[in-house]
Amino acid sequence: MRLEHLHTLARLWRIPAGTRDGLEAFQAQKLRSVVGWAAATVPYYRDLFRRAQIRPEDVRAVTDLAALPVTAAADYRTQPPVETLSRRARPEALVPRPTSGSSGRPFVIRRTVWEDHLLNQFRWRAYRSFGLRARHRRATVGLHSRGHRRGSLAGRVRQAFGIYRELPVDSLAPAPEVLRTLAALQPDAIVSYPSVLAHLASLLPPDGEPPVCPRLVVTGGEALVPFRRERIAAGFGAPVFDLYGAHEANVVAWECPAGGGYHVCDDNVALEVLRDGRPAQVGERGEVVITALHCYAMPFVRYGLGDVARRGPTPCPCGQPFSTLGAVEGRMHDYFRMPDGSLLHPDTLVVPIMETDAAWFDRYRLTQERPDRILLEVLPFHRPSPERLSHLGRIAAERLPPAVSFRVEVVDRLEPEAAGKFRFCRSLVDSPLDAIDWSRL
Numbered sequence: 001m002r003l004e005h006l007h008t009l010a011r012l013w014r015i016p017a018g019t020r021d022g023l024e025a026f027q028a029q030k031l032r033s034v035v036g037w038a039a040a041t042v043p044y045y046r047d048l049f050r051r052a053q054i055r056p057e058d059v060r061a062v063t064d065l066a067a068l069p070v071t072a073a074a075d076y077r078t079q080p081p082v083e084t085l086s087r088r089a090r091p092e093a094l095v096p097r098p099t100s101g102s103s104g105r106p107f108v109i110r111r112t113v114w115e116d117h118l119l120n121q122f123r124w125r126a127y128r129s130f131g132l133r134a135r136h137r138r139a140t141v142g143l144h145s146r147g148h149r150r151g152s153l154a155g156r157v158r159q160a161f162g163i164y165r166e167l168p169v170d171s172l173a174p175a176p177e178v179l180r181t182l183a184a185l186q187p188d189a190i191v192s193y194p195s196v197l198a199h200l201a202s203l204l205p206p207d208g209e210p211p212v213c214p215r216l217v218v219t220g221g222e223a224l225v226p227f228r229r230e231r232i233a234a235g236f237g238a239p240v241f242d243l244y245g246a247h248e249a250n251v252v253a254w255e256c257p258a259g260g261g262y263h264v265c266d267d268n269v270a271l272e273v274l275r276d277g278r279p280a281q282v283g284e285r286g287e288v289v290i291t292a293l294h295c296y297a298m299p300f301v302r303y304g305l306g307d308v309a310r311r312g313p314t315p316c317p318c319g320q321p322f323s324t325l326g327a328v329e330g331r332m333h334d335y336f337r338m339p340d341g342s343l344l345h346p347d348t349l350v351v352p353i354m355e356t357d358a359a360w361f362d363r364y365r366l367t368q369e370r371p372d373r374i375l376l377e378v379l380p381f382h383r384p385s386p387e388r389l390s391h392l393g394r395i396a397a398e399r400l401p402p403a404v405s406f407r408v409e410v411v412d413r414l415e416p417e418a419a420g421k422f423r424f425c426r427s428l429v430d431s432p433l434d435a436i437d438w439s440r441l
Helices: 002-012 020-041 043-052 063-067 073-077 113-130 154-159 173-184 194-201 226-236 348-355 386-398
Strands: 094-100 107-111 139-142 164-169 191-192 217-219 240-246 249-253 263-264 269-274 285-292 303-311 324-329 359-372 373-380 405-410 425-427
Touching: 002 020, 002 073, 002 113, 002 386, 020 063, 020 285, 043 263, 073 107, 073 359, 094 348, 107 113, 113 217, 113 240, 113 249, 139 173, 139 194, 154 164, 173 194, 191 194, 194 217, 194 226, 217 226, 226 240, 226 405, 240 324, 249 269, 249 324, 348 373, 348 386, 373 386, 386 405
Parallel strands: 139 164, 139 191, 191 217, 217 240, 359 425, 373 405
Antiparallel strands: 094 107, 240 249, 249 263, 263 324, 269 285, 285 303, 303 324, 359 373
16 A cells, blocks of 8 residues: 555645645545455454445545444454454564553554554644754653664664654653753653653742753643643743644644644544534534544554544634644543652553553553552453462562552443543542543633
8 A cells, every 4th residue: 555655645744735625535535545445455344344234435435434333442452463454464564553542441553664654744744833843853751662663764764864853761760860861852842741741840940941941842642631731831931732642543633833722633534523423513522533544454444542522613713724623531640649759650550561461451440549559450351360460460569669559450340430531540649630620621
């Protein structure tokens, strides 16, 4: 499918200056291509289309997707890889993208190197709209333990020529150490989770020149709530822009630089916002469902991300042709306050567990019940052995203070909160997120 990707690459940077009709025509063309490919080469989708009694050629536009059921990560994880990968893909040549899951469901996405590079172009286009240029250096405060793109040939070439140069910083390092690293690097942009950036910003001096002075800050990976945006902007003295992404498609939407919502990446995803199974109207909240338009090795057709968003107007009032979203209610993290007053990011526990022992997880939730007690609830695909449960305990013991106990509980169901969100890392000790009224965002 390299010709398809080259065609997309040739159009990608011109679309923001085009018309809504042109963007919809491009989206419909890519939708027909990926749906036809999925039905013809992926056993899972061949069977899904057959059960729904719909032909792939009947899908001509986003509205036609309503004839298909909504899929989810659990549907993929219960299938062997041979069922969800294209028969024309070489599994050994695919790039794995493991994720802890925005809805508490761990998952591994696989795509070709071409697809990986193409999807990154959408991210760089969003960065450019925020004001980041190819010569600018960006520090990514995140998790860089596996599969980091700087290890690829294209990534090394880009780094060598200083094009969108990325400076990795470990988000799980102690916060003062992260700030010292950023001060030494003095990047043009800092990219990280809102929870991490807000915590770092709270440690910066309230008066005087901050030790690190970026041109801008980009958040992603979690829902950006108002109090964290304000704290980040005040601490770093820089504008804050949010990017809504998903491992399945990379960029889903990005904040309109003119304000007032998010541009949906309509040339990368066919996005639906569903309320009780029907398309949400402007201003209504609903479930985010995407069809990835450029993922052929492992297609995602009408795939529920587990997030909630408010549908915005189309096109964006700023003049660009993209449809829009209002507030996005996705993944949210609390820091865990330890008995000695220090803060622990839950990824300290989640990441090593997901990387080594999550094959039997369907869904999980990590809860700090007290300063000295953390509970991991797991809804399993199958009953784990005592050895597996003991292994989780050893992982936690290596990373928690001795005074903090860790307990694993295998459960029959895990329900979202009353507002429809699923916060899979939550503190009952100290959570400013509990005070948020999402209906007013």
